Amino acid sequence: MKFLEDRIIKDGVVRAGNVLKVDCFLNHQMDISLFQEMAAEWKKRFADKKINKILTIEASGIAIACIAATAFDNCPVVFAKKTESLNVDGPVYSSKVTSFTKKRTYDVFVSRKYLNPGDRVLIVDDFLAVGSALNGLIDIVEQSGATVAGLGIAIEKGFQGGGDSLRAKGFQLESLAIVEKLDAENNTIEFRKE
Amino acid sequence: MKFLEDRIIKDGVVRAGNVLKVDCFLNHQMDISLFQEMAAEWKKRFADKKINKILTIEASGIAIACIAATAFDNCPVVFAKKTESLNVDGPVYSSKVTSFTKKRTYDVFVSRKYLNPGDRVLIVDDFLAVGSALNGLIDIVEQSGATVAGLGIAIEKGFQGGGDSLRAKGFQLESLAIVEKLDAENNTIEFRKE
Numbered sequence: 001m002k003f004l005e006d007r008i009i010k011d012g013v014v015r016a017g018n019v020l021k022v023d024c025f026l027n028h029q030m031d032i033s034l035f036q037e038m039a040a041e042w043k044k045r046f047a048d049k050k051i052n053k054i055l056t057i058e059a060s061g062i063a064i065a066c067i068a069a070t071a072f073d074n075c076p077v078v079f080a081k082k083t084e085s086l087n088v089d090g091p092v093y094s095s096k097v098t099s100f101t102k103k104r105t106y107d108v109f110v111s112r113k114y115l116n117p118g119d120r121v122l123i124v125d126d127f128l129a130v131g132s133a134l135n136g137l138i139d140i141v142e143q144s145g146a147t148v149a150g151l152g153i154a155i156e157k158g159f160q161g162g163g164d165s166l167r168a169k170g171f172q173l174e175s176l177a178i179v180e181k182l183d184a185e186n187n188t189i190e191f192r193k194e
Numbered sequence: 195m196k197f198l199e200d201r202i203i204k205d206g207v208v209r210a211g212n213v214l215k216v217d218c219f220l221n222h223q224m225d226i227s228l229f230q231e232m233a234a235e236w237k238k239r240f241a242d243k244k245i246n247k248i249l250t251i252e253a254s255g256i257a258i259a260c261i262a263a264t265a266f267d268n269c270p271v272v273f274a275k276k277t278e279s280l281n282v283d284g285p286v287y288s289s290k291v292t293s294f295t296k297k298r299t300y301d302v303f304v305s306r307k308y309l310n311p312g313d314r315v316l317i318v319d320d321f322l323a324v325g326s327a328l329n330g331l332i333d334i335v336e337q338s339g340a341t342v343a344g345l346g347i348a349i350e351k352g353f354q355g356g357g358d359s360l361r362a363k364g365f366q367l368e369s370l371a372i373v374e375k376l377d378a379e380n381n382t383i384e385f386r387k388e
Contacts, residue, residue: 028272028273028304029272029307030260030273032260032270059273059275062257063259063273066224066257066261067260069226076224077223077226078224081222110222
């Protein structure tokens, strides 16, 4: 997991308000080779979990989830949508999510057709802070009767507590980099020690 | 390109108002193996184009673009964003896009850092109808001084004219399925003959 920490130190930029900008390789411009390394690491950590589906949330989770799927036998990827669309009809599972960066609350939903009781779901996303998006996705999987087989996150902000709260509930959460401190003034980043 | 037509006939659903629902394999649940076939087909058609970057637009274009990149030496993928985000700063290239399905107009933007005059850009998206999103992305690439090396679309609605208008302007547009007629009453789909 050291490779992602190294990349964050090389290309990440710390901004005031505990903002870590990684849009040059993670969530605006995207480094596909890096995503393949992340996928291989999750495959190793969830090897025995019999994962048959990956769930993520639009927009920046989609890229990571799709490359992750190539390490899990090209299993189907489903992404939760943030607004009602004319193109989704029929019954949905939905939950409420508050965005840390955008400071607003919205409904997220997944068509009921794409989550079923037999499914063993790996939930994937780029960031985990307080855990609102991840808890919304877990809620949706549990509504469907499917099993949350694991949680795969690129960058966890450990100091915001969402990750440890999920670990305490018994979920296998595998964050590939856990940031413990961001210092905007000196542009320094401290990671959690193993 | 026949494989995508076959899949549309097998799993697509036609709805009133010229809506073709393909959310079970293309834009809600996503079939990664199918996307790999699409990527290989684009690689064949754009083999001599020296593509070094792929540009798409959130949300459903991202998945196809990322898998496409694996066929183009894992080149970087950039996605245009639809709303201002606190996490994108600095100067951007922007354009206006009207969504056919959502019936609204919004601004799309790309950070200037991620498009440069030397770039040879393949623009990828899931759908092409009147061409508003695609024209917005072309506008953004041209603002940056980069070259539009090709346009790769999964499903073109040929009867809505956006694709032929771009071909007339000299762009190499490679749509993997071109729908000419949708009949909601009988759930039938006619494709353009070669």
